[in-house]
Amino acid sequence: MAVVDERRFRMTIMKHTILIVSAVLSLSGCGVYRPYSRPQVETDGLYRDIPIEDTATMASLSWRELFADAQLQTLVEKGLERNTDLRIARLRVEEAEAVLKNARLAYLPPLSLNLEWGVSRRGGAVSNTHTPGALASWEIDIFGKVTNAKRGARAALEGSRAYEQAVRTRLVATVANSYYTLLMLDRQLAVQNRTLATWEKSVKVLEAMRLAAETADKPIAEV
Template sequence: MKRKTIILFLLVSTLSSCHIYRSYERPESVTVSDSLFRNPTETADTASIASLSWKELFQDKQLQALIEKGLAHNTDLNIARLKVKEAEALLMTSRLSYLPSVSLNPEGALTSLDGNKPSKTYNLAVSAEWEIDLFGKLLNAKRGAQAALEQSEAYKQAVQTQLVATIANSYYTLLMLDEQLKITQRTAETWTESLHAMKALKRAGQATEMAVAQTEANKLSVEASVLSVKQQINEMENSLSTLLGMPAQQIERSTLQSQEFPDTLSTGVPLELLSRRPDIRQSESQLAVAYYATNSARSAFYPSITLSGSAGWTNSAGSTITNPGQWLLSAVGSLVQPLFNKGKNIANLKIAKAQQEEALLSFRQSLLDAGAEVNDALVQWQTARQRILIDEQQCVSLRSALRSSELLMQHSSQNYLEVLTARQTLLQAELNTITDRFDEIQGVINLYHALGGGY
């Protein structure tokens, strides 16, 4: 007995060294370097803006209402929730595999020979079968199902973070288009005044017909731009309505000037990406699934041990029929060792190893992609803020130039057309400021999303 125990211990130790029983651990070859962020923001805290909830970052009440509606009714997010339920059911199935399967097998028969009175036989039995998981087959299946559940949950989180970012981006796009529409309409009014002034100069002999025609063409071009902006607003409202899971309708919103965001943004440390970025967690969960699939492929080389038995009541014991019936008891133990399918098992193991290596490469690449997204978003935000400062200085200079041209028109021979030209230049600079302001907000959204915020 002691000798058998030693042999069994040595067998289990050998299998453990072959990774069959080992849980997944992050490979040492996957390192999160501090250089993953090219230009990290200076901060005394390691926390990033992703630590903020979306309500803390997006303080516009109307935007918050839209995000809440999207979280409740968005089709893609609801599908992701159902995928999580599917994964939970699969995990429950793998856990139940540890329990014996029990089935009821009632049987009855009528037998008659040479026209004699038929004999009645019956068999009321309950059978049970239980597979002993000595070689980790069921264990790896359960762990693989657990990793698949984590992958589904990470996918749901990825859908939610993307949804929050998309709704916010669409909302601020509408605010930018509203401002662009106002400025474009003012520009159109200025060109109308320019056309009237040009016609007056032509009547006075100070302008040509070509100048009048060119001014009218510019006026018509701006009026066409007004129609294009209105179309963009309508299309964006339709797109946002679909994203929220509701029919196309007008979106209630505030103004771009009323939006407030932090003056400083922190990226935190690269290690936070592993815990916050749902796509990275999804990629690592896929690696864990592949790891346990490889363990299952290794387990196929070892025998399957199954215990089965039945108990019941029968009146057909041996070759005679007895009434009343008698107890029927049986117990069977079986061991199945694969012999002739060894080539197939080897091929399956090679496939599983290759898929595990593919998952590892995808995991590494997801880290690099995440770092690049953080870098791009941070540069976008920083550059937009610098451009806004330049835009504001330019607008101050152009407003001063406009006042000077108006004074010159009153006290010199300068005509009204030059005043209108200065006004048009100022409107274009204001339009650039609106675009850069939206680019700054978009940089905040992209950085928030790239760092894994919004869940």
């Protein structure tokens, strides 16, 4: 019996050992992602050398610096205030910021408070009892669920901000293009009006010359 009990004890120890090793291996194999590391890329000699003083481009300037016309600036400001697409883009940015904030708060333990209240009676005396309680729980991010959610929320926020900037840039460009096109058409209309006035004067002069020529060809008696 002692030998049988010893074998059973050894078998139990071996089973527990196998279970522990399997659990450790499964936990170590659950890392389905790796931290991103930027690959090393050799860029020497691929591009021409750009002087430092030439690195400032139009992309680094605001639209107010590009378009100094006061009337155009007023039109652009009204467009930015009243455009529906830009409002939707701003709401998307606010939504993405709220999602990112919620993802950051996921690292904190959730807290719950409860209050127990009771009444007891002893010897004709009534007493109230209050028992406050609090509970906090913490979830270990073993599988990277919270981390991946945070990274996804940050990427979504950056995408929303880029979309808002694209909508803003397109709107400013559209207003400026329409404004300058209208100015060009006004100038062309003014030129056409001046040309028409010049042609009308030329026609009057030619008509006067024709009448003068006809009068000169008539006999004096007829005159």
